[in-house]
Amino acid sequence: MQQVKNGDTVKVHYHGKLTDGTTFDSSEGREPLEFEVGAGMMIPGFDSGVVGMSVGEKKTINISAEEAYGPFQDDLLMEFPMDRFPPDMKPEVGMTLSMSNGQGQQFPVVITDVKEDAVVLDANHPLAGKELIFDIEMVNIEGKSPLIIMP
Known part of the structure; x- marks a missing residue:
């Protein structure tokens, strides 16, 4: 067989x-x-x-x-300033977004925390x-x- x-x-x-x-x-x-x-x-x-x-x-x-x-990598968590989001967008925990690195490659990130002046993004694989x-x-x-x- x-x-x-x-x-x-x-x-x-x-x-x-x-x-x-x-x-x-x-x-x-x-x-x-x-x-x-x-x-x-x-x-x-x-x-x-x-x-x-x-x-x-x-x-x-x-x-x-x-x-x-x-493994989960803490260095893939990043704070992103709230003023960098479009004014009509309301970031929420669990929301998946797409970011671009310096070479133009897109990768998904998930919002894990929303603070007053920043949003915490997680680029780890789910x-x-x-x-x-x-x-x-x-x-x-x-x-x-x-x-x-x-x-």
């Missing part, structure tokens, strides 16, 4: 939850997730967690924060610092095509 190895393209159904049981993502009702194992398309713990699985196999994997979205649990079902495995084919 074929087992997943790096370089294979796989399709999986998954249910992602936090250690308190809260679901943060699931493929339920959608097409299975397709990705190339080992290509850096997935968080490291998910990528390595499917290696060795066979079609039809189900398993649960626990992924540490370090193997998921990394799942940073969290252990993740995935229930995975292997749906399909396609081995990588050889680069050289013998005639």
Whole structure:
């Protein structure tokens, strides 16, 4: 029976939850997730967690924060002056905004605190610092095509 190895393209159904049981993502009702194992398309713990699985196999994997979205970084919290917001905008805790860095790249931030003269923005990934649990079902495995084919 074929087992997943790096370089294979796989399709999986998954249910992602936090250690308190809260679901943060699931493929339920959608097409299975397709990705190339080992290509850096997935968080490291998910990528390595499917290696060795066979079609039809189900398993649960626990992924540490370090193997998921990394630790929560305090240096990604920043105060942004209230007078830099458009006058018609009322910042609220939980609101997601898009910021631009010096190179023109956009990244999401979440308002975590609204003070009188500033707003605290968090640029961490929403799942940073969290252990993740995935229930995975292997749906399909396609081995990588050889680069050289013998005639």
